[in-house]
Amino acid sequence: MKSAVILISGGGSNMRALAEARTGLDIRAVVSNVPEAKGLEWARSQGIATQVVDHRKFPDRESFDAALLQAIGNPDYLLLAGFMRILTAGFIERFERRMLNIHPSLLPAFTGLHTHRRALEAGVKVHGCTVHFVTRELDNGPIVIQGVVPVLPGDTEEKLSARVLETEHRIYPQAARWLAQGRLRFTPRGTVEVADAAPRMEPLLSPAEER
Numbered sequence: 001m002k003s004a005v006i007l008i009s010g011g012g013s014n015m016r017a018l019a020e021a022r023t024g025l026d027i028r029a030v031v032s033n034v035p036e037a038k039g040l041e042w043a044r045s046q047g048i049a050t051q052v053v054d055h056r057k058f059p060d061r062e063s064f065d066a067a068l069l070q071a072i073g074n075p076d077y078l079l080l081a082g083f084m085r086i087l088t089a090g091f092i093e094r095f096e097r098r099m100l101n102i103h104p105s106l107l108p109a110f111t112g113l114h115t116h117r118r119a120l121e122a123g124v125k126v127h128g129c130t131v132h133f134v135t136r137e138l139d140n141g142p143i144v145i146q147g148v149v150p151v152l153p154g155d156t157e158e159k160l161s162a163r164v165l166e167t168e169h170r171i172y173p174q175a176a177r178w179l180a181q182g183r184l185r186f187t188p189r190g191t192v193e194v195a196d197a198a199p200r201m202e203p204l205l206s207p208a209e210e211r
Ligand code: GRF
Pocket: 008, 009, 010, 011, 012, 013, 014, 015, 081, 082, 083, 102, 103, 104, 165, 168
């Protein structure tokens, strides 16, 4: 069985979805850069090994990343799940094509922070989330799967983010399962295809069209 370590900084609901989903990856440990991260408690309650590498205790990114690497050990894969630190190029190279992240927008729209607020401000009618491989360019690596979430009248940042989060909990385990099955293929263009995945044919119109 291939192994994975999950990196978190907060609530850890995606971590939980990954751990509960039986993706075929052996979750070796959960590592957080925030000692108070709520997700750590849940991981411990499940008997998953946890470690904290508090970024505030390091003078620069290089020394933090070195300590992080040590805590992580040598798993096959790294899964970033609400991990809110930017990693150094050296670290990313080490896990090239072996590190996934989940981002709460339909990339390449809304990279960075406050994605739900920005989606509402932009007036987009569909929003969502993306699982992608991590490359040196922030929130810009090859896309594995995206979940589309309609923006509804009266949506607030809280309502929309809660709706997107539910979809995150579906797409991340799915991506991890494909990873475990060895079905993610890099194309010569640098994009990712899922071998033998069922295509989704119907377009999603939002608001719904009237006939
Ligand atoms: C998620 O929306 C994730 O996409 C974003 O931060 C949130 C973390 O949620 N980067 P959780 O810690 O997995 O509950």
